[in-house]
Amino acid sequence: MKKKIQLISKNQNNNLISVSRGYAFNYLIPTQKAEIPTKKQIKHMEMFQAIQKEKEKTQTKKLKETQEKLQSIGKISLYKKTGENKIIFGSVTDKDINQWITKNTNINTNKIKIKINNIKKIGKDELIVQLKQETLEKLQVNIIPINI
Known part of the structure; x- marks a missing residue:
């Protein structure tokens, strides 16, 4: 079973992505297309996603x-x-x-x-x-x- 690692993709509006370790450390991180997230960054992204969902609800209403x-x-x-x-x-x-x-x-x-x-x-x-x-x-x- 291959292990996955979570990264923040800089190309996809700072979304969390799960990729294999080798792909992350050999390609994404050195080319600065992604970075390893901290706990604060993950919490901030979750808060931002909750705000987006709330906006979508009000728009549909x-x-x-x-x-x-x-x-x-x-x-x-x-x-x-x-x-x-x-x-x-x-x-x-x-x-x-x-x-x-x-x-x-x-x-x-x-x-x-x-x-x-x-x-x-x-x-x-x-x-x-x-x-x-x-x-x-x-x-x-x-x-x-x-x-x-």
């Missing part, structure tokens, strides 16, 4: 709250000026959707990506709101004309 708020919206109604043949002056952009969401739900839309089709006509359409890579929400957009 906030993500769930914003996802619930987005699910409660259902439909977004935007008023746009129109010309002939029910064509909008300009188009509906993600900036318009962001403004509507922040105005009506008080959600911080800095980290929200909105995937929207090119909407240039009055009527209903769908858009996708992406909070993270895994979480997608579909919302309906209702474009209502304003007479000039």
